Amino acid sequence: MTDSTILLDLAATISNAALTITRHNLQQSKPAPSFLPESSRTSGITTNGVSLAGKKDNSESQNAAISLIQAATDLQILVSGPENYLKSLSYSYHDITAIAVVIEFDLASKVPLSSSISFSELSAISGCPIGRLQRVLRLLFVRRIFQESQPGYVGHTSISELLAIDQDLTAFLGHCTHEAFPAASRLVDSIRQYPDTEEPSQAGFNIAFNTTDPLFTFLSKHPDRFDRFNRGMAGLSKSGGRSDQQVVDGFPWDSLGKALVVDVGGGNGHVSLSLAEAYPQLSFVVQDLEAAISSVKYESRSTLQDRVHFEIQDMFQTQTRRGVDVFYLRHILHDWPDDYAVKILKNLVPALRPESRIIISDSVIPPPEHLHGLHEKFVRYLDMQMMVLHNARERTEEDFAQLLARADPRLKLRKVWRRGPDTAASTIIEVVFEE
Structure with a gap:
């Protein structure tokens, strides 16, 4: 039987969630979400929107934001109807194409933060032909990315402004548009x-x-x-469920005592540096290929050099160290199909001693419909990303247990650490080596 009040129910959910978020923002002296760029506001407060995985927002406001997004999405789909919804979905790749043009021609940084620029001038300084530039940007205007502040002129919104000021986020989008898409x-x-x-x-x-x-x-x-x-990838680590802070808070690292942690495939070592800063009793060795290690710079955290070291190591070769306390693999195994993931784990075994641990930061997918729709969609996006780029995948807890058993039956999954019931990306897997 059709629910005759479903539209009203969804609208009520949206209204109640909006009230909760507004009340929270007022209590915390936070501004209301806005499409206006930060440079045009006078409040001096730079937070915009609601964090879905941050310490500063309480769980009530986070849950309200998630409920609002899901209800608004469902309402849009139902009101559009199946045919229009599918048509809109079928054309959505043009949004990604338009973002690719913005990134390729560095348009965001060429639009002034506190004023606007004409299409013709933007075309001249970017090298993007004016006819195509206008058509691309006018699609993005509909998506609240840039705005036509006056006829023939382009200005920022709060969304496009972020592309101009957050170069790491823009780099991530560039990877998505230029490789993943x-x-x-x-x-x-x-x-x-x-x-x-x-x-x-x-x-x-x-x-x-x-x-x-x-x-x-x-x-x-x-x-x-x-x-x-x-x-x-560094940009992804700044906030949310895939941030360095989530790693710092998401596992009881102090329970390891005075341990050596080997960060396998750790790149520039940003996670190890964050952990070393938070846990003075731990020391770290960041391992990666020469191309990644050679570009490392300590920058402002140079005081940690005595506890964070770098060495060249191919994770597909047998580990050269012995008697290691802890191996740490962050977003490594999901990049590789099962046979390769097993080989990575197997190469660590000769370096382990009884009670050594392997700590794995990767998404752990729960059974279907155990996550809220927003989180479920994000995990499924990640899974598709791994498929198209690597022929790899995100895994369930059972999948990880099987990988460990294949690598060595002495590797036992002790616990999956979760920050909350609605998370999947924010999971840490603790593995122990039992003789």
Whole structure:
């Protein structure tokens, strides 16, 4: 039977959630969410929107934000109707294409933060032909990304302004538009051409870029792409469920005592540096390939150099260290199909001693419908991202247990640490080595 009041029920959910968020913002002296760029506001408060995974927002306001987003999405779908919804979904790749143009021609940084610029001037300084520039931006205006502040002129919104001031976030979007999006467009071809393989050289990415190199090998041969990818991953680590702070808070690191933690594939060491800052009893060795290690700079946290060291190590080769207290793998295993993930784990075993631990930061997917819709969608996006780029995937707790058993039966999954019932990306897996 059709629910005759469903639209009213969704509208009530939206109204109640908006009231909760507004009350919270007023209590915390936070401004209301706005499309106006920060540079045009006078409050001096720079927080915009509601954090979905931050310490400063209480759980009531976070839950209200999640409920509002889901109800608004459902309401839009129902009012649009199935046909219009599917048509809109089918055209949504043009939004990504438009963002790709913005990033390729660095349009966000060329639009003044406190004023506007004409289409013709923006075209001249960016090199993007004016006719195409106008058409691309007018699509984004509809999405509240940039605005036509006066006829023929482009100004920022709070969204486009972020692209101008947060270069790491922009780098992540650039990786999505310039590597992941072309890869996703060839997923069907990869399924047809390689229906039974999980080789990282036979993903949609490989067909899109006509290469047999796995993504990371390909990136290492293209310094500009590699730099953008590294900056983008650093940007993801600034906030939310995939942040450095989540790693610091998400596991009882102090329970390890005075331990040596080997950060496998740790790149520039930003996570190890954050952990070293928070837990003075821990010391760290960051391992990665030479290309990643050679570009490391300590910058402002140089006082940690005595407890954070770097060394070259290929994780697909047997670990050279012995008697290691803790191995840490952050967002490593989800980049690799099962056979490769097993090899990574197996290569650590000779370095383990009884009660050594392997700590894994990766998404742990719960059963369907155990997550709120917003979180569920995000996890499914991540899973698709791994498929099109690497032929890899996000995994359930049972999947991780099977990987460990295949690598060595002495590796036991002790606990999955979760920050909250609605999280999947914010999970840390604790593994112990039992003789």
